[in-house]
Amino acid sequence: MDCSICSAMPFILRPPRNTICAACYEGARTIITLTTNKVDHVENTKGSDNKTITGLLSASSSNPSIKGFGNALKWVKEMKEMEEESKEKLNYLSGFVVALRDHIHTDILIKPGNDAPSIPAHRALLAARSDIFKNILDSDGCKAPPSNNTITLSELNYDELECLLEFLYSGDLAKEKVEKHVYSLSIAADKYEIPFLQKFCENQMLGSLNTSNALDVLEISDTCSNTSLKETALNFIVKNMEDIVFTARFDAFALKNPHLTVQITRASFIDIKNRRLTV
Incomplete structure (x- = not known):
């Protein structure tokens, strides 16, 4: 059987890519198994993974055939470190959500338009997330005594407002909440000029x-x-x-x-x- 990998024919005349001989198939399986085992070994031996990769890269000078494999392991390690760093950042930023949920040092009330209860929030975070909110908070009405310390978002009901605030504090939203409120959130993102939420809603609508x-x-x-x-x-x-x-x-x-x-x-x-x- 002609093989798309080891065939001697010119590339343009080779059979489809899913047509391979038994020898190439077994070779591919061996490489995948070996790569999987090495990656697992690197992940399970954090104290010695640098030595493992360094050893492979050093050996590549005498055996060039393993150079690509050593570089691949190094890339996997770097990707793993970046993923862990991103998770740590997200966990660190989740403290904002706790501050919203537990009403820690809140200084402003956000009222929905359906006569539901107001939700306590933080002026500084709202101003940082949206220039429109910043302008509202800088207005004379919001600088008045606490009796006027409320912003009303009449176009949102309580659940939609809760989702908007959760996104502003965390930068993310549970899938079921996005699916349910994506249209109202998209309009709010446009009205209050929140680009990240606009892009978030756009991706959700395109994907569904x-x-x-x-x-x-x-x-x-x-x-x-x-x-x-x-x-x-x-x-x-x-x-x-x-x-x-x-x-x-x-x-x-x-x-x-x-x-x-x-x-x-x-x-x-x-x-x-x-x-x-x-x-």
Whole structure:
């Protein structure tokens, strides 16, 4: 059988990459097993991993065949150290979430728009996360005595506000919370100019884009003036017109967003025209 690895044929004439001979297959298995065992050894012998890698790199001068393997182990070790450092930083920053949850030295109240209880927060952190919040807190109203020590975010209900604050304090949010509140959080991120949250919500919407939520994503991207997200959603809708347009959801969407409906129609005609030209 011709092999895509050891064949003597020119590269362009070789068989597909998944076609290999028995000898190359066994060789690949051996390398994977050896690499896995070495990586496990490096991770389980933290006191001697530097010696292990140094020894391999030193031996490469007399045996070049193991140079690549030594470099690979060194790279794995560096990646492992970077991962551990990132985890330590996240654990360190989690103290902010504790301060929010336990109301440690809070100095401002954030009130949602559904007459739910206010949530205590910290002026300094809000100001650091958003220039809009900073301007609000610098205004005369928020510099007044404690009786006026409240900010109302009328567009958010209690759960949405709680998620917004949790993200501002931690830089992350549980998957189920993101899925439930991604649209309201995206609008809040745009209104209060929180770029990291905007990108976070955009990635979530792109990752979960399907025929049942494409219209919602298009509407949110238009509201937030997110050009790249809007273009992606619009293209997705055009590619899946039959599954999206002939639904009750589209009827309600068209009544609420006539300008977006026009854009969908135009994009669909352009797509049809381009496909005809390529035939």
